[in-house]
Amino acid sequence: MIPVTTFAGRNVALFGLGGSGLATARALVAGGAHVTAWDDNPDSVAKANAEGIATGDLHGINWAEQSALVLSPGVPLTHPKPHWTVDLAHGAGVEVIGDVELFVRERRAHAPDCPFIAITGTNGKSTTTALIAHILKSSGRDTQLGGNIGTAILTLDPPKADRFYVVECSSYQIDLAPTINPTAGILLNLTPDHLDRHGTMQHYADVKERLVAGAQTAVIGVDDSYCTVIADRVERAGVSVKRISRRGVLPTGLYAEGTRILQADGGNTELLADLAGIDTLKGSHNAQNAAAAIGACLAVGVSIEEIRAGLKSFPGLKHRMQPVARIGNVTFVNDSKATNADAAAPALSSYDRIYWIAGGLPKAGGIVSLAPLFPRILKTYLIGEAAPEFAATLGEAVPYEISGTLDRAVAHAAADALTDGGVSAVMLSPACASFDQFKNFEVRGDAFVALVGNLDGVTMLIETEKGT
Numbered sequence: 001m002i003p004v005t006t007f008a009g010r011n012v013a014l015f016g017l018g019g020s021g022l023a024t025a026r027a028l029v030a031g032g033a034h035v036t037a038w039d040d041n042p043d044s045v046a047k048a049n050a051e052g053i054a055t056g057d058l059h060g061i062n063w064a065e066q067s068a069l070v071l072s073p074g075v076p077l078t079h080p081k082p083h084w085t086v087d088l089a090h091g092a093g094v095e096v097i098g099d100v101e102l103f104v105r106e107r108r109a110h111a112p113d114c115p116f117i118a119i120t121g122t123n124g125k126s127t128t129t130a131l132i133a134h135i136l137k138s139s140g141r142d143t144q145l146g147g148n149i150g151t152a153i154l155t156l157d158p159p160k161a162d163r164f165y166v167v168e169c170s171s172y173q174i175d176l177a178p179t180i181n182p183t184a185g186i187l188l189n190l191t192p193d194h195l196d197r198h199g200t201m202q203h204y205a206d207v208k209e210r211l212v213a214g215a216q217t218a219v220i221g222v223d224d225s226y227c228t229v230i231a232d233r234v235e236r237a238g239v240s241v242k243r244i245s246r247r248g249v250l251p252t253g254l255y256a257e258g259t260r261i262l263q264a265d266g267g268n269t270e271l272l273a274d275l276a277g278i279d280t281l282k283g284s285h286n287a288q289n290a291a292a293a294i295g296a297c298l299a300v301g302v303s304i305e306e307i308r309a310g311l312k313s314f315p316g317l318k319h320r321m322q323p324v325a326r327i328g329n330v331t332f333v334n335d336s337k338a339t340n341a342d343a344a345a346p347a348l349s350s351y352d353r354i355y356w357i358a359g360g361l362p363k364a365g366g367i368v369s370l371a372p373l374f375p376r377i378l379k380t381y382l383i384g385e386a387a388p389e390f391a392a393t394l395g396e397a398v399p400y401e402i403s404g405t406l407d408r409a410v411a412h413a414a415a416d417a418l419t420d421g422g423v424s425a426v427m428l429s430p431a432c433a434s435f436d437q438f439k440n441f442e443v444r445g446d447a448f449v450a451l452v453g454n455l456d457g458v459t460m461l462i463e464t465e466k467g468t
Contacts, residue, residue, distance in 0.1 A: 001027055002154045006105045008032030011065050013058050013094075015085045016072020017044035023152035024070055024099045025053045036061055038085075058085050063092035073098055073148075073172035079199040098176025100169060103153045105179070111159035115300040118147075118180065119292075120169045120211050121188025121221070123342070128188060128289040129168040130317045131281075135297050135310030136164050148173060164300065171198065171207045178210070184296040185215030188288065190226040191342075205230065215239060217299040219292050223247045242295040246288035254295050256287035261294060273308050279323045279331070280316030283350035315462070319445035321347045325452045325460045330417045332452045335429035336445030341369045344431040348373040353424040355379055355413040357406070360432030360444070362386035367393050367431050374398050378424065379416055381409035385436045406437070406444070410451040426452075 004027045014025050017039035025048060028035045038058045039045050045055050069089035076083050077096065089096050107116060119129045126149050133145040144156040147167035157163065167182075174180065190205050198204040205226045212218035213234050219242045220231040235241040243253035254263050259276040262269055272294055275281045281290055290311060297307050316322045319337040326332070333351070338344035340363045348354060348370060358367065359382045366389055380400040382390050387402045394400050403409035406428075413426045428448045430441075438444040453460055 001030060002103060002106055002156060002158045003031035004028045004033060004102050004106060004154070005031040006102070006109050007067060010034065010067040011036070012068050012070055013038075013061060013063070013066045013085070013089070014070040015039065015058060015083070016075050017041070017048050018072060018074065020099055020152040020154075021072040022048060022051075022053075023155050024072075024102065026051070027099075027102070027154035028070070029053060058088065063088050063094055066092070066094050069094055069096045070102065071096055071098055071176055073170060073176060076197060077172070077175050078203075079197050095178075096176065097178070098173055099152065099154050100147065100167070100173045100180060101177040103156075103165075103167075104177060104181060107159040107165070108179075108181070111161055111163070114159050114161055115164045115184075116182045117164070117166050117184045117186070117296050117300060118169050118182035118211055118215070119167070119186040119188070119296075120171070120174060120208055121186070122191045124188045124285055124289045124292075125168050125186075126337075127286065127317045127320055128186060128292050129166055131289060131293045131311075131314055132296055133166040134314050135293060135302065135307055136166065138310045138313055139302060139306040141302075169211055171204060174211050175207050179214070180211055181214040181216075182211070183215070184217045184219060184299040185212040186219045186292050186296055187212045187221065187227055187230065188292055189221045190224055201226075209234070213237065213239065217242060217296075219244060219295040219299070221245065221288055221292065222250070222253075223288070242299070244288060244291040244295060246284045246291070254291040256284060256291060259287065261287065261291050272304060273311055275311065278312060278314065280314050280321070281311065282321065283346050285346040286321075286350075319441060321350065322445075322462070324449050324462050325455075325458045327414070327418060327455060327457050327459070329421070329423045330414070331425045332414075332448075332458075333425050333427040333429070334445045334448050335427060336434070336441045336448060338429045338431060339363070339433050339441055341365060341367050341431045344429040345370060345373065347427060347429045348376060351425040351427065352376055353378055353420075353422060355381070355417045355424060355426045357381045357383065357403075357409045357413055357426070357428045357448075358430050358432070359383040359386040359390055360430045360434050360438075361436040362389055362432050366390060370431065371397070378420070379413070381413050383409050383430075383437070384432060386432050390431075406447055407451055410448065410455075414452075414455055 014037040136143040146153045148170040149168040245255040261273045322334040335347040381403040434444040
């Protein structure tokens with residue numbers, strides 16, 4: 001845990017007692033703050049009370065006596081309208097911040113020079129975050145991994161010299177971190193997302209820009225117009241910028257040419273790494289992720305030899321284009337994190353012959369946008385509520401069956417792939433939410449891995465327990 005000593009002896013209001021919110025409350029209390037916490041969920045309030053965390057309806061506190069409102073990132077700050085606690089805080093002139101801002105202040109107070117890599121973007125940030133952490137850990141560095149990737153940032157070990165922090169940041173977290181100042185800040189890309197919480201695409205982009213604007217070195221993908229403008233603007237403001245691209249040659253920066261990551265500088269070009277043969281980094285989107293990771297790692301003093309070794313041994317991000325097993329020429333791929341069509345596209349574009357397991361709780365637009373990738377799909381196995389809709393979209397373009405459940409889909413897809421005899425992938429990339437049949441995408445992915453683990457002749461590429 002990182003005790004939040006920067007608020008010692010001061011009153012802090014906190015709203016949101018989910019996983020990260022409760023961790024934040026603990027860290028504030030451990031650092032000596034006087035916390036009053038609240039949540040709309042009575043069970044969350046009861047859990048905080050059981051741990052000795054003071055709770056109370058924030059309508060009734062004296063806001064003039066509060067030093068800050070610490071808001072859970074899941075609670076609206078601006079759109080569609082500010083949460084009532086935000087209105088009360090602003091009315092009293094109280095700052096509204098989140099757990100990432102608390103970390104930033106602790107780092108500044110206790111170890112301002114310890115390396116801090118922060119990653120954001122619409123797509124690819126979790127893979128890039130995990131890849132950077134793996135490169136650092138495999139090189140023997142003390143590495144702390146957290147943030148939006150699933151580990152609350154204040155549960156990490158306290159800042160100290162030579163301790164490296166790798167933190168995935170959502171737009172919600174950045175919005176609550178006004179003084180974020182990473183050693184290396186990464187902005188991968190920007191496409192429309194979370195506009196219900198940010199109002200407009202421009203506001204969404206402005207929030208994301210804050211992460212790189214405060215960085216010592218900004219690593220920015222320049223394959224979209226928003227990020228191109230941001231890169232130019234923060235560079236003019238004096239930030240050192242490393243541009244990256246997966247789509248074209250850059251005169252200065254890191255770019256992908258097939259599986260190769262090249263660096264151009266002053267007319268000279270250097271091969272930094274080749275991703276050929278690294279199954280966990282297939283596809284041009286992963287070339288962008290790798291380029292960003294390389295740029296950030298170089299910025300914090302990691303050698304290119306250490307980076308290359310880390311790339312080769314990267315096990316992949318769980319549930320994201322994760323090769324989990326092989327039987328002969330057939331690779332089984334867990335891409336359960338693909339909960340919409342755009343998220344499924346990278347995996348489908350990375351393999352040439354696919355037996356595709358898709359479906360679940362459908363999202364708006366279905367799989368229409370994936371039509372250009374249909375020629376790669378040998379057969380589709382449809383599960384969950386989306387099956388009839390997806391079947392209509394596939395029509396005569398792709399053979400399909402309505403398997404209904406994941407166990408039937410895995411069994412049938414494996415049998416067809418093995419009968420085929422060619423090099424192929426059996427891929428769970430649902431393009432749907434999981435909630436019709438599974439608690440979340442993680443449970444769905446784990447179920448896929450367990451089912452694959454029970455197939456005859458399987459060689460598992462990850463550790464798992466058969467029959468779970």
